[in-house]
Amino acid sequence: MIELANVSHQFIIGKKGKERVVPVLHDIDLKVAKGEIVAIVGRSGSGKSTLLNLMSGYIRPSAGEIKIGGRDVTKLSEGEWADFRLANYGFIFQSFQLIGSMTAYENVELPLVLKGITGAERKQRVMRLMEQIGIAEYGGHYPSELSGGQQQRVSVARSLILEPPIVLADEPSGSLDSENEKTLLTMIQQLNHEMGITFVIITHDEQVASIAHRAIRLQDGKLVHQSDYRQVAAHDEQHRSVAGVDYIRQGGERE
Template identity: 70%
Template sequence: MIEVTNVQHQFRIGKKGSERVVPVLHDIDMRVEEGEIVTIVGRSGSGKSTLLNLISGYIRPTSGRIVVGGRDVTALSEGEWADFRLRHFGFVFQSFQLIPSMTAFENVELPLVLQGVGERERKRRAQAIMERVGLESLGSHYPGELSGGQQQRVGIARALITEPPVILADEPTGSLDSENERSLLAMIRELNRERSITFLIITHDDQVASIGHRTLTLRDGRMESGYSYATGGYSL
Protein backbone atom coordinates (compact mmCIF):
# COMPACT_ATOMS: atom_id res chain seq x y z
CA MET A 1 0.00 0.00 0.00
CA ILE A 2 2.78 2.47 0.98
CA GLU A 3 6.44 1.90 0.14
CA VAL A 4 9.18 4.33 1.13
CA THR A 5 12.59 3.45 -0.29
CA ASN A 6 15.88 5.09 0.61
CA VAL A 7 14.19 8.43 1.27
CA GLN A 8 16.29 11.33 2.48
CA HIS A 9 15.18 14.86 3.18
CA GLN A 10 16.94 18.04 4.12
CA PHE A 11 15.86 21.64 4.60
CA ARG A 12 17.79 24.68 3.46
CA ILE A 13 17.69 27.63 5.82
CA GLY A 14 19.14 31.11 5.62
CA LYS A 15 19.48 33.60 2.79
CA LYS A 16 20.48 32.57 -0.70
CA GLY A 17 24.24 32.44 -0.96
CA SER A 18 24.67 31.72 2.72
CA GLU A 19 22.24 28.83 3.06
CA ARG A 20 22.75 26.08 5.57
CA VAL A 21 21.64 22.52 4.91
CA VAL A 22 19.84 20.77 7.77
CA PRO A 23 19.41 16.98 7.31
CA VAL A 24 16.08 15.71 8.69
CA LEU A 25 15.58 12.16 7.38
CA HIS A 26 18.29 9.64 6.48
CA ASP A 27 17.80 6.59 4.22
CA ILE A 28 14.25 5.82 5.33
CA ASP A 29 12.88 2.43 4.26
CA MET A 30 9.41 1.35 5.33
CA ARG A 31 6.38 -0.49 4.02
CA VAL A 32 2.75 -0.33 5.13
CA GLU A 33 0.54 -3.18 3.95
CA GLU A 34 -3.10 -2.80 2.95
CA GLY A 35 -5.36 -3.03 6.01
CA GLU A 36 -2.58 -2.42 8.54
CA ILE A 37 -2.51 0.04 11.40
CA VAL A 38 1.07 1.26 11.62
CA THR A 39 2.12 3.75 14.26
CA ILE A 40 5.33 5.79 14.16
CA VAL A 41 6.83 7.05 17.40
CA GLY A 42 9.79 9.24 18.22
CA ARG A 43 10.83 12.30 20.14
CA SER A 44 9.93 15.80 19.01
CA GLY A 45 12.21 16.72 16.13
CA SER A 46 12.87 13.13 15.10
CA GLY A 47 11.26 13.68 11.68
CA LYS A 48 7.84 12.06 12.19
CA SER A 49 5.72 14.87 10.75
CA THR A 50 8.23 15.44 7.93
CA LEU A 51 7.85 11.80 6.92
CA LEU A 52 4.06 12.09 6.92
CA ASN A 53 4.26 15.25 4.79
CA LEU A 54 6.51 13.44 2.31
CA ILE A 55 4.11 10.50 2.03
CA SER A 56 1.16 12.85 1.48
CA GLY A 57 2.99 14.97 -1.07
CA TYR A 58 3.06 18.27 0.78
CA ILE A 59 6.84 18.29 0.47
CA ARG A 60 9.17 16.41 -1.86
CA PRO A 61 11.99 14.14 -0.75
CA THR A 62 15.53 15.27 -1.44
CA SER A 63 16.14 11.76 -2.76
CA GLY A 64 14.51 8.35 -2.70
CA ARG A 65 11.21 6.90 -3.88
CA ILE A 66 7.65 6.80 -2.54
CA VAL A 67 4.99 4.47 -3.93
CA VAL A 68 1.32 4.55 -2.83
CA GLY A 69 -1.15 1.93 -4.05
CA GLY A 70 1.29 0.77 -6.69
CA ARG A 71 1.85 4.24 -8.14
CA ASP A 72 5.17 6.04 -7.92
CA VAL A 73 4.16 9.43 -6.53
CA THR A 74 7.65 10.82 -5.99
CA ALA A 75 7.61 13.18 -8.96
CA LEU A 76 3.91 14.09 -9.23
CA SER A 77 3.15 17.73 -10.03
CA GLU A 78 1.25 19.82 -7.48
CA GLY A 79 -1.95 19.43 -9.50
CA GLU A 80 -1.53 15.67 -9.80
CA TRP A 81 -0.79 15.44 -6.08
CA ALA A 82 -3.91 17.44 -5.19
CA ASP A 83 -6.12 15.04 -7.15
CA PHE A 84 -4.31 11.93 -5.89
CA ARG A 85 -4.47 13.13 -2.29
CA LEU A 86 -8.20 13.84 -2.50
CA ARG A 87 -8.97 10.37 -3.78
CA HIS A 88 -6.54 8.21 -1.84
CA PHE A 89 -6.01 9.81 1.58
CA GLY A 90 -8.07 10.95 4.51
CA PHE A 91 -6.39 13.18 7.08
CA VAL A 92 -6.86 13.54 10.84
CA PHE A 93 -5.00 16.30 12.68
CA GLN A 94 -4.27 17.08 16.31
CA SER A 95 -5.68 20.60 15.88
CA PHE A 96 -8.78 19.26 14.04
CA GLN A 97 -8.36 21.75 11.11
CA LEU A 98 -12.10 22.39 10.86
CA ILE A 99 -13.34 25.52 9.08
CA PRO A 100 -14.94 27.62 11.84
CA SER A 101 -17.42 29.41 9.56
CA MET A 102 -18.89 26.11 8.34
CA THR A 103 -21.19 23.79 10.27
CA ALA A 104 -20.07 20.30 11.25
CA PHE A 105 -22.13 18.88 8.38
CA GLU A 106 -20.60 21.31 5.88
CA ASN A 107 -17.10 20.48 7.09
CA VAL A 108 -17.78 16.78 6.61
CA GLU A 109 -19.17 17.10 3.08
CA LEU A 110 -16.47 19.52 1.88
CA PRO A 111 -14.20 16.84 0.30
CA LEU A 112 -17.16 15.69 -1.81
CA VAL A 113 -17.74 19.28 -2.94
CA LEU A 114 -14.11 19.38 -4.06
CA GLN A 115 -14.62 16.11 -5.92
CA GLY A 116 -17.63 17.53 -7.74
CA VAL A 117 -20.15 15.09 -6.25
CA GLY A 118 -23.78 16.19 -6.73
CA GLU A 119 -25.61 17.80 -3.82
CA ARG A 120 -28.13 15.01 -3.27
CA GLU A 121 -25.43 12.32 -3.09
CA ARG A 122 -23.23 14.54 -0.90
CA LYS A 123 -26.02 15.01 1.64
CA ARG A 124 -26.81 11.30 1.72
CA ARG A 125 -23.20 10.26 2.28
CA ALA A 126 -22.49 13.01 4.80
CA GLN A 127 -25.55 12.08 6.84
CA ALA A 128 -24.54 8.41 6.84
CA ILE A 129 -21.01 9.22 8.03
CA MET A 130 -22.28 11.61 10.71
CA GLU A 131 -24.47 8.80 12.03
CA ARG A 132 -21.50 6.41 11.94
CA VAL A 133 -19.48 8.66 14.26
CA GLY A 134 -22.44 9.43 16.53
CA LEU A 135 -22.91 13.09 15.56
CA GLU A 136 -26.16 12.95 13.58
CA SER A 137 -27.83 15.44 15.94
CA LEU A 138 -24.99 17.97 15.82
CA GLY A 139 -24.66 18.60 12.10
CA SER A 140 -25.95 22.17 12.32
CA HIS A 141 -23.47 23.14 15.06
CA TYR A 142 -20.33 25.11 14.32
CA PRO A 143 -16.92 23.80 15.49
CA GLY A 144 -16.76 26.38 18.29
CA GLU A 145 -19.97 24.92 19.73
CA LEU A 146 -18.54 21.40 19.97
CA SER A 147 -16.27 19.74 22.52
CA GLY A 148 -12.78 18.62 21.57
CA GLY A 149 -13.90 15.02 21.26
CA GLN A 150 -16.85 16.00 19.06
CA GLN A 151 -14.62 18.13 16.83
CA GLN A 152 -12.24 15.22 16.37
CA ARG A 153 -15.18 13.00 15.41
CA VAL A 154 -16.12 15.56 12.78
CA GLY A 155 -12.52 15.34 11.57
CA ILE A 156 -12.79 11.54 11.40
CA ALA A 157 -16.07 11.80 9.47
CA ARG A 158 -14.50 14.25 7.02
CA ALA A 159 -11.55 11.89 6.54
CA LEU A 160 -13.94 9.00 5.80
CA ILE A 161 -16.40 10.77 3.50
CA THR A 162 -14.49 9.97 0.29
CA GLU A 163 -14.01 6.35 1.38
CA PRO A 164 -10.21 6.59 1.09
CA PRO A 165 -8.06 3.47 1.30
CA VAL A 166 -5.58 5.22 3.63
CA ILE A 167 -5.99 7.56 6.59
CA LEU A 168 -2.96 9.54 7.75
CA ALA A 169 -3.17 10.86 11.30
CA ASP A 170 -0.75 13.28 12.95
CA GLU A 171 -1.03 13.15 16.77
CA PRO A 172 -4.82 12.57 16.48
CA THR A 173 -5.40 12.40 20.25
CA GLY A 174 -3.05 15.21 21.29
CA SER A 175 -5.92 17.61 22.04
CA LEU A 176 -8.21 15.06 23.69
CA ASP A 177 -8.78 14.02 27.29
CA SER A 178 -8.37 10.37 28.31
CA GLU A 179 -12.01 9.40 27.81
CA ASN A 180 -12.20 10.90 24.31
CA GLU A 181 -8.83 9.36 23.44
CA ARG A 182 -10.11 5.89 24.35
CA SER A 183 -13.24 6.49 22.30
CA LEU A 184 -11.28 7.63 19.25
CA LEU A 185 -8.86 4.68 19.43
CA ALA A 186 -11.79 2.26 19.67
CA MET A 187 -13.28 3.86 16.56
CA ILE A 188 -10.02 3.51 14.65
CA ARG A 189 -9.88 -0.20 15.52
CA GLU A 190 -13.50 -0.67 14.40
CA LEU A 191 -12.96 1.15 11.09
CA ASN A 192 -9.85 -0.88 10.41
CA ARG A 193 -11.59 -4.14 11.22
CA GLU A 194 -14.87 -3.40 9.42
CA ARG A 195 -13.58 -1.57 6.33
CA SER A 196 -9.93 -2.67 6.12
CA ILE A 197 -8.86 0.98 6.08
CA THR A 198 -5.10 1.40 6.33
CA PHE A 199 -3.98 3.77 9.08
CA LEU A 200 -0.58 5.43 9.40
CA ILE A 201 -0.48 7.26 12.73
CA ILE A 202 2.19 9.61 14.06
CA THR A 203 2.23 9.76 17.86
CA HIS A 204 4.36 10.22 20.95
CA ASP A 205 1.71 8.50 23.12
CA ASP A 206 2.37 4.86 24.08
CA GLN A 207 -1.35 4.20 24.43
CA VAL A 208 -1.98 5.35 20.86
CA ALA A 209 1.06 3.44 19.58
CA SER A 210 -0.25 0.21 21.11
CA ILE A 211 -3.26 0.06 18.74
CA GLY A 212 -0.93 -0.49 15.78
CA HIS A 213 -0.27 -3.88 14.27
CA ARG A 214 3.30 -2.57 14.11
CA THR A 215 5.09 0.34 15.70
CA LEU A 216 8.10 1.93 14.00
CA THR A 217 10.53 4.20 15.79
CA LEU A 218 12.23 7.27 14.33
CA ARG A 219 15.32 8.47 16.15
CA ASP A 220 17.33 11.44 14.90
CA GLY A 221 15.87 11.03 11.42
CA ARG A 222 16.66 7.33 11.12
CA MET A 223 14.18 4.46 11.17
CA GLU A 224 14.94 1.89 13.83
CA SER A 225 13.53 -1.63 14.13
CA GLY A 226 9.78 -1.89 14.44
CA TYR A 227 7.78 -3.80 17.05
CA SER A 228 5.00 -6.10 15.85
CA TYR A 229 2.13 -6.55 18.30
CA ALA A 230 0.93 -9.52 16.24
CA THR A 231 4.13 -11.53 16.65
CA GLY A 232 5.47 -9.92 19.81
CA GLY A 233 8.84 -9.36 18.20
CA TYR A 234 11.02 -6.82 16.46
CA SER A 235 11.78 -6.56 12.77
CA LEU A 236 13.48 -4.16 10.38
Protein backbone atom coordinates (compact mmCIF):
# COMPACT_ATOMS: atom_id res chain seq x y z
CA MET A 1 0.00 0.00 0.00
CA ILE A 2 2.72 2.44 1.03
CA GLU A 3 6.29 1.98 -0.13
CA LEU A 4 9.25 4.16 0.72
CA ALA A 5 12.54 3.40 -0.98
CA ASN A 6 15.78 5.09 0.12
CA VAL A 7 13.89 8.15 1.23
CA SER A 8 16.02 10.91 2.69
CA HIS A 9 15.04 14.37 3.72
CA GLN A 10 16.93 17.42 4.81
CA PHE A 11 15.94 20.94 5.80
CA ILE A 12 17.79 24.03 4.80
CA ILE A 13 17.69 26.65 7.53
CA GLY A 14 19.28 30.02 8.12
CA LYS A 15 19.47 33.22 6.12
CA LYS A 16 20.46 33.39 2.51
CA GLY A 17 24.18 32.98 2.10
CA LYS A 18 24.44 31.41 5.55
CA GLU A 19 22.23 28.40 4.94
CA ARG A 20 22.74 25.27 6.97
CA VAL A 21 21.65 21.82 5.89
CA VAL A 22 19.96 19.78 8.60
CA PRO A 23 19.49 16.14 7.64
CA VAL A 24 16.32 14.67 9.15
CA LEU A 25 15.77 11.29 7.50
CA HIS A 26 18.35 8.93 6.08
CA ASP A 27 17.66 6.17 3.59
CA ILE A 28 14.33 5.05 4.91
CA ASP A 29 13.01 1.82 3.42
CA LEU A 30 9.53 1.03 4.56
CA LYS A 31 6.57 -0.95 3.33
CA VAL A 32 3.10 -0.81 4.81
CA ALA A 33 0.74 -3.53 3.66
CA LYS A 34 -2.93 -3.05 2.96
CA GLY A 35 -5.07 -3.41 6.09
CA GLU A 36 -2.12 -2.96 8.44
CA ILE A 37 -1.99 -0.75 11.50
CA VAL A 38 1.53 0.63 11.70
CA ALA A 39 2.77 2.73 14.59
CA ILE A 40 5.78 4.95 14.13
CA VAL A 41 7.52 5.59 17.39
CA GLY A 42 10.61 7.46 18.32
CA ARG A 43 11.88 10.30 20.41
CA SER A 44 11.28 13.91 19.78
CA GLY A 45 13.30 15.02 16.78
CA SER A 46 13.74 11.49 15.53
CA GLY A 47 11.99 12.39 12.27
CA LYS A 48 8.67 10.57 12.66
CA SER A 49 6.54 13.63 11.92
CA THR A 50 8.69 14.36 8.87
CA LEU A 51 8.10 10.82 7.73
CA LEU A 52 4.34 11.28 8.01
CA ASN A 53 4.54 14.65 6.25
CA LEU A 54 6.37 13.01 3.37
CA MET A 55 3.64 10.37 3.11
CA SER A 56 1.00 13.13 3.25
CA GLY A 57 2.71 15.14 0.50
CA TYR A 58 3.07 18.23 2.69
CA ILE A 59 6.79 18.12 1.96
CA ARG A 60 8.86 16.43 -0.76
CA PRO A 61 11.72 14.01 -0.13
CA SER A 62 15.23 15.23 -0.91
CA ALA A 63 16.00 11.79 -2.28
CA GLY A 64 14.31 8.45 -2.75
CA GLU A 65 10.93 7.35 -3.98
CA ILE A 66 7.50 7.11 -2.40
CA LYS A 67 4.80 4.91 -3.89
CA ILE A 68 1.25 4.86 -2.61
CA GLY A 69 -1.05 2.15 -3.92
CA GLY A 70 1.53 1.45 -6.61
CA ARG A 71 1.61 5.07 -7.83
CA ASP A 72 4.83 7.07 -7.66
CA VAL A 73 3.84 10.22 -5.83
CA THR A 74 7.30 11.71 -5.45
CA LYS A 75 6.92 14.18 -8.27
CA LEU A 76 3.24 15.07 -8.03
CA SER A 77 2.41 18.76 -8.33
CA GLU A 78 0.66 20.55 -5.49
CA GLY A 79 -2.71 20.30 -7.22
CA GLU A 80 -2.24 16.61 -8.02
CA TRP A 81 -1.29 15.97 -4.41
CA ALA A 82 -4.47 17.72 -3.26
CA ASP A 83 -6.60 15.45 -5.44
CA PHE A 84 -4.57 12.43 -4.38
CA ARG A 85 -5.00 13.23 -0.68
CA LEU A 86 -8.73 13.68 -1.10
CA ALA A 87 -9.05 10.35 -2.91
CA ASN A 88 -6.75 8.21 -0.76
CA TYR A 89 -6.25 9.66 2.70
CA GLY A 90 -8.09 10.39 5.86
CA PHE A 91 -6.27 12.53 8.43
CA ILE A 92 -6.50 12.54 12.20
CA PHE A 93 -4.51 15.23 13.94
CA GLN A 94 -3.36 15.62 17.51
CA SER A 95 -5.13 18.95 17.96
CA PHE A 96 -8.14 17.82 15.87
CA GLN A 97 -7.75 20.66 13.35
CA LEU A 98 -11.47 21.31 13.02
CA ILE A 99 -12.56 24.56 11.37
CA GLY A 100 -13.83 26.73 14.20
CA SER A 101 -16.41 28.64 12.19
CA MET A 102 -18.10 25.44 11.01
CA THR A 103 -20.39 23.21 12.98
CA ALA A 104 -19.47 19.59 13.70
CA TYR A 105 -21.77 18.57 10.84
CA GLU A 106 -20.11 20.97 8.41
CA ASN A 107 -16.66 19.80 9.46
CA VAL A 108 -17.56 16.16 8.80
CA GLU A 109 -19.16 17.21 5.51
CA LEU A 110 -16.11 19.16 4.30
CA PRO A 111 -14.35 16.37 2.31
CA LEU A 112 -17.63 15.60 0.53
CA VAL A 113 -18.00 19.29 -0.30
CA LEU A 114 -14.47 19.40 -1.68
CA LYS A 115 -15.18 16.31 -3.73
CA GLY A 116 -18.23 18.00 -5.22
CA ILE A 117 -20.83 15.62 -3.79
CA THR A 118 -24.12 17.41 -3.18
CA GLY A 119 -27.72 16.98 -2.16
CA ALA A 120 -29.36 14.06 -0.46
CA GLU A 121 -26.43 11.70 -0.87
CA ARG A 122 -24.15 14.08 1.02
CA LYS A 123 -26.60 14.55 3.85
CA GLN A 124 -27.27 10.83 4.11
CA ARG A 125 -23.61 9.91 4.25
CA VAL A 126 -22.79 12.52 6.91
CA MET A 127 -25.78 11.58 9.08
CA ARG A 128 -25.05 7.86 8.84
CA LEU A 129 -21.40 8.21 9.78
CA MET A 130 -22.08 10.66 12.61
CA GLU A 131 -24.56 8.19 14.04
CA GLN A 132 -22.08 5.34 13.76
CA ILE A 133 -19.44 7.33 15.59
CA GLY A 134 -21.95 8.58 18.13
CA ILE A 135 -21.81 12.30 17.46
CA ALA A 136 -25.11 12.77 15.63
CA GLU A 137 -26.51 14.83 18.49
CA TYR A 138 -23.62 17.32 18.28
CA GLY A 139 -24.12 18.10 14.60
CA GLY A 140 -25.14 21.70 15.20
CA HIS A 141 -22.41 22.40 17.75
CA TYR A 142 -19.29 24.37 16.97
CA PRO A 143 -15.94 22.77 17.88
CA SER A 144 -15.51 25.22 20.77
CA GLU A 145 -18.71 23.83 22.30
CA LEU A 146 -17.43 20.24 22.25
CA SER A 147 -15.13 18.34 24.62
CA GLY A 148 -11.76 17.04 23.44
CA GLY A 149 -13.11 13.52 22.99
CA GLN A 150 -16.10 14.76 21.01
CA GLN A 151 -13.89 16.92 18.82
CA GLN A 152 -11.60 14.00 18.09
CA ARG A 153 -14.59 11.89 17.10
CA VAL A 154 -15.71 14.64 14.73
CA SER A 155 -12.18 14.65 13.33
CA VAL A 156 -12.30 10.84 12.92
CA ALA A 157 -15.66 11.12 11.19
CA ARG A 158 -14.21 13.73 8.82
CA SER A 159 -11.26 11.44 8.02
CA LEU A 160 -13.58 8.54 7.21
CA ILE A 161 -16.41 10.26 5.34
CA LEU A 162 -14.89 9.56 1.91
CA GLU A 163 -14.07 5.98 2.97
CA PRO A 164 -10.36 6.36 2.22
CA PRO A 165 -8.10 3.29 1.95
CA ILE A 166 -5.48 4.91 4.23
CA VAL A 167 -5.78 6.98 7.41
CA LEU A 168 -2.75 8.91 8.63
CA ALA A 169 -2.90 9.81 12.31
CA ASP A 170 -0.53 12.15 14.06
CA GLU A 171 -0.61 11.64 17.82
CA PRO A 172 -4.35 10.95 17.65
CA SER A 173 -4.75 10.57 21.39
CA GLY A 174 -2.34 13.33 22.33
CA SER A 175 -5.09 15.63 23.55
CA LEU A 176 -7.39 13.00 25.04
CA ASP A 177 -7.84 11.60 28.54
CA SER A 178 -7.40 7.88 29.08
CA GLU A 179 -11.07 7.03 28.67
CA ASN A 180 -11.45 8.88 25.39
CA GLU A 181 -8.17 7.41 24.27
CA LYS A 182 -9.50 3.93 24.87
CA THR A 183 -12.65 4.67 22.88
CA LEU A 184 -10.60 6.05 20.01
CA LEU A 185 -8.30 3.06 19.90
CA THR A 186 -11.23 0.66 19.91
CA MET A 187 -12.72 2.61 17.05
CA ILE A 188 -9.48 2.43 15.06
CA GLN A 189 -9.24 -1.32 15.59
CA GLN A 190 -12.85 -1.76 14.61
CA LEU A 191 -12.49 0.31 11.44
CA ASN A 192 -9.37 -1.59 10.51
CA HIS A 193 -11.05 -4.90 11.15
CA GLU A 194 -14.38 -4.15 9.49
CA MET A 195 -13.41 -1.88 6.61
CA GLY A 196 -9.80 -2.94 6.09
CA ILE A 197 -8.53 0.62 6.39
CA THR A 198 -4.76 0.94 6.61
CA PHE A 199 -3.62 3.09 9.55
CA VAL A 200 -0.27 4.80 9.95
CA ILE A 201 -0.09 6.26 13.43
CA ILE A 202 2.59 8.45 14.90
CA THR A 203 2.70 8.10 18.63
CA HIS A 204 4.82 7.84 21.69
CA ASP A 205 1.95 6.45 23.71
CA GLU A 206 2.32 2.87 24.75
CA GLN A 207 -1.40 2.29 24.68
CA VAL A 208 -1.69 3.53 21.10
CA ALA A 209 1.30 1.58 19.89
CA SER A 210 -0.13 -1.54 21.48
CA ILE A 211 -2.98 -1.76 18.97
CA ALA A 212 -0.57 -1.68 16.02
CA HIS A 213 0.24 -4.80 14.08
CA ARG A 214 3.72 -3.48 13.65
CA ALA A 215 5.77 -0.72 15.15
CA ILE A 216 8.58 1.17 13.49
CA ARG A 217 11.14 2.90 15.56
CA LEU A 218 13.03 5.89 14.31
CA GLN A 219 16.19 7.18 15.89
CA ASP A 220 18.09 10.21 14.60
CA GLY A 221 16.37 9.94 11.28
CA LYS A 222 17.16 6.30 10.78
CA LEU A 223 14.91 3.32 10.90
CA VAL A 224 16.39 1.27 13.69
CA HIS A 225 13.70 -1.27 14.32
CA GLN A 226 10.80 -2.77 12.45
CA SER A 227 8.87 -5.42 14.29
CA ASP A 228 5.65 -6.19 15.98
CA TYR A 229 4.83 -3.97 18.89
CA ARG A 230 6.06 -6.30 21.67
CA GLN A 231 9.53 -6.44 20.17
CA VAL A 232 9.74 -2.71 19.99
CA ALA A 233 8.68 -2.38 23.58
CA ALA A 234 11.36 -4.86 24.62
CA HIS A 235 13.92 -2.99 22.53
CA ASP A 236 12.98 0.23 24.27
CA GLU A 237 13.20 -1.45 27.67
CA GLN A 238 16.76 -2.48 26.82
CA HIS A 239 17.77 0.95 25.68
CA ARG A 240 15.93 2.84 28.34
CA SER A 241 18.97 3.45 30.55
CA VAL A 242 21.04 4.36 27.51
CA ALA A 243 18.50 6.79 26.13
CA GLY A 244 17.87 8.19 29.56
CA VAL A 245 14.23 8.82 28.81
CA ASP A 246 11.40 6.41 29.26
CA TYR A 247 9.18 8.09 26.72
CA ILE A 248 6.65 5.30 26.53
CA ARG A 249 5.95 5.02 30.24
CA GLN A 250 5.95 8.69 30.96
CA GLY A 251 3.70 9.35 27.99
CA GLY A 252 3.45 13.03 28.78
CA GLU A 253 6.24 14.20 26.56
CA ARG A 254 5.03 15.51 23.27
CA GLU A 255 6.61 15.54 19.90
